Amino acid sequence: MKKYLYIILIISITACATKQIASKAIVPKVKRSYSEIMVHGIDRCISYGARTKGTFGFVNDKGERLFDTTFNNCTNFFGNYANVYKDGAFGYVNRQGKTRFFPEYDKVYWYTDSIGYAAKNGKAALINRQGKLKTAMIYDDLKFSDEGYFTVKQNGKWFVIDNNGTKIFNDTLNIKATFVYDGNIIYQDTINGEIKQGLISTKGEIIVKAKYDLVGGYFSNGIMHVQNNNKTGYVNRKGEIVIPIEYGKNSFDFDGELIPVRKNKKWGFINLKNEVVIDFLYDKTGGFSEGLAMVTQKGKTGYIDRSGEIVIPIKLKSTWRGNFHEGLAVFKAENGKYGFIDTSGKVKIAPIYDSAIPFRNGLSHIQLNKKGGVINTKGELVVPADYYDVWQFQQGIARYFIKEN
Template identity: 60%
Template sequence: MKKYIYFVFILVLNSCGSQVVSTPKNEITNTKKTHNEILVHGIDRCLSYGRRTKGTFGFVNTEGKELFGKTFRNCSNFFGNYANVYKDSAFGYVDRKGNVKLFPAYDIVYWYTDSIGYAAKNNKLGLINREGKLKTDIEYDDIQFSDESYFTLKKNNKWFIVDGNGKKILHDSIHLKASFVYDGNAIYLDIIDADTKQGIVSMNGEIIVKAKYDEVTGYFSNGFMHVTNENKSGFVNKKGEEVIPLIYDQLSYDFKENLTAAKKNGKWGFINAKNEVVIDFEYDQITQFSEGLAMVTKKGKAGYINSAGEIIIPINLKSTWRGDFSEKLAVFKSSNGKYGYIDKNGKTVIAPIYDSALAFKNGFAYVKVNGSAGFIDKKGAFAVDPKYYEVWSIQEGISRYFIK
């Protein structure tokens, strides 16, 4: 099983984003996931396989109240109305009312945002619904799934895509990469002059981007897809046309505020969708734009620029890559190595007293102090006291926690 987990983990690092899920009536619907959210989920999926023998997991709300009167040996975040759990030597799930359903007949069960998940038995997998009914035989070597009701499965060293009823979507002649389906598209492979190349195919079998690239990220951003050949990056559109030539050392995978970060000759700048250089290549590192500002660094110091390239917050902050603006605040690192929050004028709003800190989301931010984690509000007051070894992002009012 350890070998299997490691294999899935490696695949996750190359996976892409996903889309809105069709949900049963009265179930919480999901918003469109970002690329990073899907990667985090995928890594967390691997971690959730572990049958922890020390410590406990549980759930806490934004008022600091621990929920359900239950703890678990392991669990995932809530995806919609359910979270995956491991308890009493069995995997299953808990709903938002605290009802737990376990499936001891299987080695592992796991769901993401869809009502169809997978079950594992003796290192083989199949699709399963919430009631525990198998939708396919347990005969597959691996499964990747998105929240578009498509599943990428592996059998006999070949990947293929099925729907929630196990019906095969694409013809066997199309060779697929182990990746998520995103916006109804998937990465496919072809052998060109003895080299394996990647392209994009739709769920109806239409070739969107011909397989001629060393790497394709697997999702369109503003109609553009990131592609790489011979360590040079560019973008193609949905007609397969190279709208941004493959001349850059690195490119961000998407466009934010009509710009994307690009690296050329060892320095970073920004280009637009017309391949025009909007901000010169002069920075050591940069982040994508968020709320009108992007963090840039020179000689180990960080500051912020606007989309015209004007310096809005002077480049004299200690560099930290947690610095995207979210809900009008950004994390910064002080000279004493502690983290706090600044506003868009560079003014300190929440003092740097934390050992670790992440961006605000839905009015709350993760922080860690004296080795313990919790959540603060925008006034710096603790909404969830820092008494946990670890907490995870709040999703629809609930976070999971871990205590050693």
């Protein structure tokens, strides 16, 4: 859930060639994390696919509602466009509010590229922004990445194709049902009767040989999480084990050179040399963010620095969303409400919210009196708490939802 809500960035999309939907706004290309693409996949399957009773629309970071139309459903903006659904048809809207729908398909969807997918009668194909098919309507499923590749399922088998529908691996390679990231994708092989995972590049180079029960799928600080027999460790980009596969759990993502790992049912931190830097003392811990890591003991939460010293006493109510961002962290008060503390533990924004998420670009999404809104780092409402929900801002635009009673 932590990754599901809070890490959304934007990457550019090639502008549509037609005058009707031409967009003058050019959104700079930004590298998305593996987790962010996973979030998109969840959004695609759950949020956009659902038929909800209510109104979706868009609001800017001044609290002003945008465009002269609302929708039955929509996604966040991916670059210059957001996917929308209205009156039984799927399409998209650009940042100037121009829409285009494709009622000839059961569904259309774009991520960060000018190539998306169209679905009809239970099959899928690649599609361009003008609604023209790039491939035949032959796929049973399709996944996205930011890199011009699509993982597709056909006749029970997964393949990787490029924007033109060309397979980039031979049919003998067994691809896992995931997506290409950083030029690599998880593949599978059968070793001594067991299915094992590894990592292969889009050029066909074996990065990590398939000999693990699970691989993370991406590198963080040059190493990747792997698992065998319910134990975890890390390998480097040469496929060499650099942290032994001996831990009960560890972190997929980590900041800097300290990795949170679990051993003997307690959490601590090791460095890239597998040296214990902070002892295994905690029931839970997150990674370091802005020099502090959230730790939990006996249901209470506090913060330690990189030397293991307790900076904020372990007295706060436990919350899974408490990493520091922009000098502030969400905390849960004894009254069950949420507010924000600074890196010294001082309350900076009073705990009056039903829910709150970490700040990004000076804004936090909150729930107040069961309504969604957005505050700045002074605790001032930027977007009034008038909505059932408001999502993360994407270059100054966020989507909102007003639920029917």
